Amino acid sequence: MTPDHSSVDDDRGCLRVVLAVPFLLLTLIEAYFCWTALTIRPSGPWDDDAYAGITLSCVVTLGTAAAVIALWAVPSVRRVVPWWCISPSLLMGIVAGVRWMNGG
Template identity: 60%
Template sequence: MTSVDDDHRWLVTVFAVPVVLLTLVSAYFCWTALTIRPSGAWDDDAYAGIVLACAMSVGAAGVAAAVWVSPPVRRVLGWGWVVPALVLGAVAGVRWALGG
């Protein structure tokens, strides 16, 4: 038989994997959105890349939050697991709103 602590550790591991992976995806796209520098007002491709990176970052953060909101996940994982994804999504949302 396994103890309750072993079951809890197993659940934390299983539920943390998608949240952590989605946070990493959000971080990558947020970093990309923040580092793209258009060459000028005429650089439509760079502006489109910023919008796409922001949308992907916000989307990944939203999915991470949606996974965390699920009652079984929320019971096992605390706020500290989802806050980084939400911060990254907010930063990407601000970058998106400012338009590059």
């Protein structure tokens, strides 16, 4: 007996909704820390606290980007979540990496 394809499609729709929650939460956290990494401005070369804040924000942004990619890399997740759903996370990870290298 073969499975009914309409029930498989319905299950994938529910799975997408369930998986959207961790992807959305991680992306929101990442967006906040990426924003803080971009908006912190050191007063000068002596402002170690600002540089530490930039570094911390970049590390958290990169960590959450890695978590999103790790979640998406699971084969069962990859089958139902298209790659473009993680593109904002990848973009913010790249932005944080560039910020960290240029001013963190």
